[in-house]
Amino acid sequence: MKRVPLVIAGLAILAIAAVPAYHLIAATHAETAHSGSHSMHSANDGSSLPTEGGQSAFAAIAEIVDLLEADPDTDWAKVNIDALRDHLVDMNSLMLEAKASSAVENDTIKFQVEGEGKVLRAIHAMVPAHAAELNKTGAWTVQAVTTSTGAILTVKTETSSQLEKAKALGFFGLMATGSHHQPHHLAMAMGMMQH
Known part of the structure; x- marks a missing residue:
């Protein structure tokens, strides 16, 4: 019979000791939840949203x-994201895997571009x-x-400064020139x- 009060007393001591630990855990959880909700709030108000979609093709498609x-006038029956993806795959292949060499003769640069598959x-x-x-830029005749x-991409220039710029850009810089890509x-x- 004397054991029962001792067991109850022991449980009471454990419970009393557990209260501060519980409050510490609860306070930590509350702070984490508060920080998380604050982060989410900041993200929701646009002040700290990331701008990169994680990978350039993914980001380009996400933006589109x-x-x-x-x-509201989008005709979803005509939308073709797969065609855009195919084009982005081509852009990636061209920019990262094509081989390009150049030769300059007077006011003209010839780029020899090669690849397989x-x-x-x-x-x-x-x-x-x-x-x-x-050709629409007016800077060169291409x-x-x-x-x-x-x-073979041939770029004819009218001035020495245009020639220097075309040489500096090279084939890949010329391929990235212009703001027509996004439209x-x-x-x-x-x-x-069509792609």
Whole structure:
């Protein structure tokens, strides 16, 4: 019989000792929850949102999807995100895997661009189309001819400073020149143009 009061007393001591630990855990949890909700609040008000989607093709597609969702006139029956993705794959192949060399003769630079498989397909799809866009800038006269191994991009300049700029940009810099890419991507995603 004397053991029962001792057991009760022991349990009472354990309970009393556990109260501060419980309060410490609860306080830590509350602080973490508060910090988390504060972080979420900050994220929700736009003051600390990340801007990178994690990978450039993913981010480009996410941006286009956001624009399409924000436009009440989007015709979802025509939207073709797969075509945009195929184009982004070509952009990646061209920029990271194509081989380019150049030769300068007087006021003209000739870029020999080569690749195999998916890279060759990307060269054939992109270089002639981009040459047409470069011609719209007025800075150079650009011509592209496809070959069995890739393409030849010819850039004719009118001044020595244009020639220096074209040489400095090189093939890959020229391919990235111009602000037509974004509207082109949106039109492609909206089904308004073919890849």
